[in-house]
Amino acid sequence: MKILLTGATGLVGRHLLPELLAAGVEVRCFLRPGREKALAQPDLTPFDASRVEVVHGDLRDIDERSDEYVGHVKGCDAVVHLAALPPTAPKEEMNQINIYGTRGLIAATKKTHKTKRFLHFSSAECTDSLIYNEFRDSKKASEKPVRGSNLEWTVFRPAPIYGPGDQRFLGPILRKIEGGEKFDVPGDGKIRIAPVHAGDVAKAIVACLHYGMAVDAVYHLAGPGIAYDDFLNACAAMTGKPAKIQHGSIALKERWLSVQDLLTSNPQKKLEISARRNDLRFFLKDHVYPTQDSCEQLKFAPRPFPEGVRQACASPWWRTGT
Numbered sequence: 001m002k003i004l005l006t007g008a009t010g011l012v013g014r015h016l017l018p019e020l021l022a023a024g025v026e027v028r029c030f031l032r033p034g035r036e037k038a039l040a041q042p043d044l045t046p047f048d049a050s051r052v053e054v055v056h057g058d059l060r061d062i063d064e065r066s067d068e069y070v071g072h073v074k075g076c077d078a079v080v081h082l083a084a085l086p087p088t089a090p091k092e093e094m095n096q097i098n099i100y101g102t103r104g105l106i107a108a109t110k111k112t113h114k115t116k117r118f119l120h121f122s123s124a125e126c127t128d129s130l131i132y133n134e135f136r137d138s139k140k141a142s143e144k145p146v147r148g149s150n151l152e153w154t155v156f157r158p159a160p161i162y163g164p165g166d167q168r169f170l171g172p173i174l175r176k177i178e179g180g181e182k183f184d185v186p187g188d189g190k191i192r193i194a195p196v197h198a199g200d201v202a203k204a205i206v207a208c209l210h211y212g213m214a215v216d217a218v219y220h221l222a223g224p225g226i227a228y229d230d231f232l233n234a235c236a237a238m239t240g241k242p243a244k245i246q247h248g249s250i251a252l253k254e255r256w257l258s259v260q261d262l263l264t265s266n267p268q269k270k271l272e273i274s275a276r277r278n279d280l281r282f283f284l285k286d287h288v289y290p291t292q293d294s295c296e297q298l299k300f301a302p303r304p305f306p307e308g309v310r311q312a313c314a315s316p317w318w319r320t321g322t
Contacts, residue, residue, distance in 0.1 A: 001209065002026035004073050004115075006059070006105070007082030008052075009038040011166050012121070012158075015202040016082070018047035023206050028053040030072055030083075044164040044317060059083055059101030060093075066107035073109050078117030078209060081105055084142075086168060087135035098138035103145040110149065117154075117215075119208060120146045124159045124194075124220060124289050130281055152215040154208055156201075159222035159289060163198030164312045170235070171318040177232070178239040178319070186250045186283040189229030194222035194288045197308040200301065207298040214297060220289040223302040228283075234306045238313040253280055 003020070007013045008029040020027050029039060033056050040049045055072045062069050073079060081102060085094040102120065109115050122143050125136040146153050162170040176183070201221050208214045226234070229245055236243035254277070261273045294300035303311075 001077045002028065002075060003078045003080050003209070004028050004030055004055075004076045005080045005082070006030045007084065007121070009035055010082060011161060011163055011168075011198050012201055012205075013082050014042060014045040014165065015163060015198040016080070016205055017042070017052065018045060019202045019206045021047055021051055023210075025206070025209065026053070027051075028055060028072070028076060030055055030057055032056070032058055044315070059097050059105070062104030062108065063100040064104070066104045066111065069104070069108040070111045073105075073115050074112045076112075076115050078119060079105065079109050079115060080119045080205060080209075082121045084121065084139070087133055088168075091134050094135065094138050095141075098135075099141045102142040106145045106149050106151070109151060116152045117209070118146060118149065118151045119154045119205065120156070122155050122157050124157045124222060124287075126157055127220070127289060128287060130285055132278055147216075154214050154216075155218045156205070156208075157218060157220045157289070158201055159194040159196050159220075159287070161198050161201060162195050162308065162312055164315070165317055166198070166312065167318075169195070170309070170312060173232070173235050174239055174313070174318045177236050177243050178241055180241070180244065182244045182246050183232055184246050184248060185228060185232075186248055186253055186280055189232075189245060189247055190227045191283055192225035192227055192286040192288050193231060194225050195231070195305055195308075196221055196223040196302050197312065199311075200303060200308075204294060204298045204300040207300070211297060217293070219294045219298065219300075220291050221294055221300060221302070222289040222291055223308065224304050225286065225288040226305045231305060234309050237306075238309060250280060250283060 003025060005027055008017060029052050031054055036054060057069055057072060085097045109118055123139040126140045143155055146155060160169050204221055232243040232245060257273055257277055
């Protein structure tokens with residue numbers, strides 16, 4: 001089997017590559033020019049980069065130039081599309097990659113007339129109707145061309161992903177704890193979240209490639225639920241310092257935001273208040289996801305967070321912030 005892989009230098013991609021190569025899968029990586037160095041230095045998740053084929057391109061323009069990218073897909077049995085911009089990216093750039101980049105890659109895949117499988121990485125936030133953000137909207141929109149493509153598609157909806165080298169989710173939390181900063185946690189800290197280790201996600205993707213029935217299917221990839229305070233304390237155990245957690249009334253915070261909203265006519269401040277309200281709503285419910293199908297069909301076996309974070313922090317990579 002041969003696949004085209006986008007997002008190879010990201011957290012999941014770096015964990016996925018050694019799993020694919022160990023399973024005998026041939027890999028062609030779709031990289032932006034200049035990203036070869038990142039691929040050739042797999043420090044925390046080692047693999048033999050010489051066994052990987054590289055093609056160059058940019059998802060920012062593939063929607064308009066899909067004909068030019070057909071050759072990148074040609075000869076592959078499947079496409080595994082991990083590449084995306086995170087919530088911190090500007091909205092226009094995020095939509096360009098997450099929505100239009102996906103649409104262009106689908107178009108190029110269909111034009112090969114032979115590549116039928118398309119595995120797409122979305123987000124569990126698409127299942128969280130209570131929480132709104134532009135990243136979730138971009139991921140919801142990215143699923144539409146996949147699910148309407150007539151290809152043999154599979155959509156993954158992962159919870160927050162962590163692992164060694166994770167500078168988006170786990171690293172900043174660990175540094176905040178080590179720096180003695182406080183965590184302002186609305187409510188009692190008992191809402192559950194379900195972070196998932198990148199290594200467990202990678203194994204599920206490889207299993208999906210070899211499972212012929214995983215077609216026209218959506219799979220959630222999430223870890224066992226853990227209370228928010230317990231999550232912070234498990235992270236703190238890696239730093240040797242306690243997590244400074246401060247709880248507050250959600251109702252009082254909501255009322256204070258309402259007062260602030262009434263007292264300002266500044267559109268920018270109103271947007272900031274709306275964003276803070278959205279952040280507050282996160283603590284109104286559990287964020288755990290149905291993984292029964294993933295576990296039964298893909299042999300997905302997510303490790304508990306305390307175990308996973310110990311493995312992820314076996315070396316102090318997170319102290320550097322790079």
